[in-house]
Amino acid sequence: MKKVFFSFLFIMALSAGINAQVYAVAASKTEYATQKANGVITFRFGADVLPETILTNGENFSENFTTVFDAATYVGTFTMKENTEMNRLMLGRLLIMCGVEVVEFEGTQIPVYQFSNEQLK
Secondary structure, eight states: OHHHHHHHHHHHHHHHHHHOOOEEEEOOHHHHHHHHHHTEEEEEEOTTSOHHHHHHHHGGGTTTEEEEEETTTTEEEEEESSOOHHHHHHHHHHHHHTTOOEEEETTEEEEHHHHIIIIIO
16 A cells, blocks of 8 residues: 555656746736836746856847846846847747746746747847
């Protein structure tokens, strides 16, 4: 009986690990619209996204935006050098390079590429 119970726990833990996704949370719809208009966009990242990953990959986009990461709150702030569509789309590439799979926006989990196409343009 113990073997069955532990086997069940192992299967549950394995399936939870498979279903876990690396994520970022965007601001509310109205706040995000203001951020996009101002060219200063923030995301709260999941604990599985390391600060070093954000900062190191952010260096690749230094001509597009500056990257600041608060390790205590896991909030990344991205300030566009010029608030253009191309620079905002590069932010989507940064998310992908950091392993982010989904963005939570207004309570819905959206794949990064879809969020980029719909919200960063």
